[in-house]
Amino acid sequence: MASVLAGKMGLNSLLRKQSRNFNVRICTMESDMEFSCEVKWKGKDLFDLVCRTLGLRETWFFGLRYNIKDTVAWLKMDKKVLDQEVPKEEPITFNFLAKFYPENAEEELVQDITQHLFFLQVKKKILEEEVHCPPEASVLLASYAVHAKYGDYDSSVHKPGFLAQEELLPKRVINLYQMTAEMWEERITACYAEHRGRTRDEAEMEYLKIAQDLDMYGVNYFLIRNKKGTDLLLGVDALGLHIYEPDNRLTPKCSFPWNEIRNISYSDKEFTIKPLDKKTNVFKFNSSRLRVNKLILQLCIGNHDLFMRRRWVDSLEVQQMKAQAREERARKQVERQRLQREKQLREEAERARDELERRLIQLQDEAHMANEALLRSEQTADLLAEKAQIAEEEAKLLAQKAAEAETEMQRIKVTAIRSQEERRLMEQKMLEAEILALKMAEESERRAKEAEQLKQDLQEAKESERRAKNKLLEITTRFINDRPLDSVALTVYMEKSKHLQEQLNELKTEIESLKLKERETPLDIIHNQNTEQGTSKQSNFKKVISQLRAPHSVFQHRD
Template sequence: MPKSMNVRVTTMDAELEFAIQQTTTGKQLFDQVVKTIGLREVWFFGLQYTDSKGDLTWIKLYKKVMQQDVKKENPLQFKFRAKFYPEDVADELIQEITLKLFYLQVKNAILSDEIYCPPETSVLLASYAVQARHGDHNPAVHGPGFLANDRLLPQRVTDQHKMSREEWEQSITNWWQEHRGMLREDAMMEYLKIAQDLEMYGVNYFEIRNKKNTELWLGVDALGLNIYEKDDKLTPKIGFPWSEIRNISFNDRKFIIKPIDKKAPDFVFFAPRVRVNKRILALCMGNHELYMRRRKPDTIDVQQMKAQAREEKLAKQAQREKLQLEIAARERAEKKQQEYQDRLRQMQEEMERSQANLLEAQDMILRLEEQLRQLQAAKEELEQRQNELQAMMQRLEETKNMEAAERQKLEDEIRAKQEEVSRIQQEVELKDSETRRLQEEVEDARRKQDEAAAALLAATTPQHHHVAERADTDPDHDNASDAGSESGGGDLARGPDDLVDPVADRRTLAERNERLHNQLKALKQDLARSCDETKETAMDKIHRENVRQGRDKYKTLREIRKGNTKRRVDQFENM
């Protein structure tokens, strides 16, 4: 065997390669990984590998890597994964790197259907995933088809609904827009806060049998042990919180759990192989230790981490607030610029209208002046005809002795002249009336001319605007469990008698948050219209029935933990 061996460790978002020695232990490799990625909340994580039989298992920390049953490859392959889950992500996850690793692992489990997620919750979670990856929705950048290459929903969900890729994208985008202003890490946290209420979240399932040889599932998680019927991983039938368990051990394929209640019988089940019992034991010991640790004051190390995380979050919030102020200042400046452009366009339109009005007024004045000239000429002609008539009348008066024929002729001429004077007088009166009307129009036209000239002057006079300047833009680790322990079990640390069951008063986020409840309700109604019920899975039917009966994760856990331990053990034996 060579003195050193190459290993490849795959985290949820990176690949790391190391050279290890024959003497390197699992813990030394684990410590090298967490140091490389900067992780301090090491108690949640472990190194996973595929053994020679093709099963996934966890590396034993205090055993040499080369002596473990790792599938022989070059380099040796390991996955860095969360082994234990927090009871409540909002209370327990401290570092951003821890949050990110959990988020990516849970998201992958949901998308691959390892964790059942109903369609409406899948869409809402997808919107948070898009916010976490791309930040705020920007219509200028995130146009149709932008999410085409993103893996956003479980295949089961898309298969069950008669919706195109574009329709799914639009539905997710509608909810994505609701998260505007949310930090990426806050979007990841919101994702996990919703995901942790899913029934299969954080549960490790193992095939077991009871004394009657009934095939069942054992579920191990942060809250305790649960028993499931073989065809239903969503709805546990019997539950045992960690606070009720005193000792865990196994002997060959037989697994024995001793309750704190000494009057209760042992809880016994059988696993298909001894190695399965070893994995169950390791997960039970680790989860129980974390359960007890949560109920004790934080260690100095955890206190320091939390203080540092608070400082980093405050600094990040301050930076974001500064950035938002800068963005707001830029948006105000752009808005002001747009207003100036709109005002300029408006002034140009007003100037064009004013020029048109000015030309119209000038034309009106010219027509009036021509009309006045015509009126003056008509008056002069009238005056001339009146003078001629007067002269004729005077002649008629002076020629009384004129012969009758000549007198008749003169009288005819006078009548004709009178008619002509009368006609001209009517024309003058008509023109005089027209002139008065035109004078009024001219006065109105002059006023319009003055207004147009003033408007033209105003439109062509530069204005001085003052725009506000935008802001300057200018470890050491006590592992929760050693999966390599060959002791076969042991006593669990006893907590104080007044420990409260963590599910006693717990409610889902949707039950506590009216806005989230309404969002999920609206999504469910929208998706119902396109649902193809012929493609429903058994899980979908179980979930629908649970919802119909008013069950959720925590209501079910409260229900299955009722009664004393003996009653529940007896119930298990009779399944």
């Protein structure tokens, strides 16, 4: 069986040499790429090809990582790819990742692509809990991650539930509190809304500025054993070497800043750190494998080189990159201001249009009501005119009847019979005629008054009709000549967020009552103790920072 495997491996090696090319797959944080490489290519040839493809110029932070025998390894730049212990199966897979971290992301990361790749890698490490992040910081970081993806918050677009499918918080944080997904989204969205006005690039940088203060940010941990046989952890980062207890990766027991280290070397599995101060004891430890020692030394050399570079004058290339970045940011700022102005003018125009539409509807309603009032006035006037005409005709008829009654009475008086009986009858008839005439006169007077009242009502109805017509004319004229109201200027930039620590404290206070204490991890407990004692990453490195301006460390190593 072994001979068969050896034969296959030999055949693969022979075929690879004969083909003159081999295939690789490069996995970045966003996508995968495949290349065909020449067998003579060194690690630098492949690495430069990947960087050119990505448009990346800040190459010193990155490397090509692969796994070999359950151990992480980084492709060496000065050796042929195929001469290294890379996987034998094609396409050979490498991960393009940040190998070294900046001390200050805002000052050191120049290109947007560099910043973006760091953002994606740090976010992944936090979500996968490779970097411990307290709950309140997790919420704030999640809000910047949402802003980097969705841009400015818009309540009409980003409605409840829009984050349901997003992975934004470490599972440890979610399990630590009695909170539903809706409650987490509500708190993340509240922070997200406060970031209005920032670009996506600025949101990613804010994310990195918060993340770089986390205790485990940028630290590579290795299990070691000191001369007494005690298990410890060695941490390598941008500031130096740190020794931790195995169960506490947050607070180092001791640290060796790069500017206090004179020499680092290894022999087989033994690793030696010699401080610059000769009075300080030499620190020796053993690692599990020789390959691990090589990796530790590789990280030490790279971090030390960057540590020194930060304290030297920038190279011409870096100066040009920074100048180009400043020009690009200035151009983007002008473009953003132009877009914001256009957006403001568009929103003002939309508000003016909405106001005109509202006024139009209001005027249409008023015109409709005036038309109805005019119609009612016209109907009332017609009815009153008809009644007045009838009353006038009735009054004329009654007046005519009264005149006829008066004539009849005079005739009766002239033709009265002299006899007593006839006289009595005549007097009775005259009395009746007088009563009838009196009634007729009263009725005529009443009808005349009623006709006069109807004429007055008709006059008022016509006046009401005239006013209704004038009102309608006034509304129409006012609509034609009316100008839009002055709109309130749009607030371009929201009020700046409160101080970061105040935000974190506020978030912590909001969710503290919902915490399930029994689910706290050992690192959570250590973090809480450090917070109560006022211990932070900054205070731990206070001594380191005070000595950073005297870098005299020299590295000697063996292959």
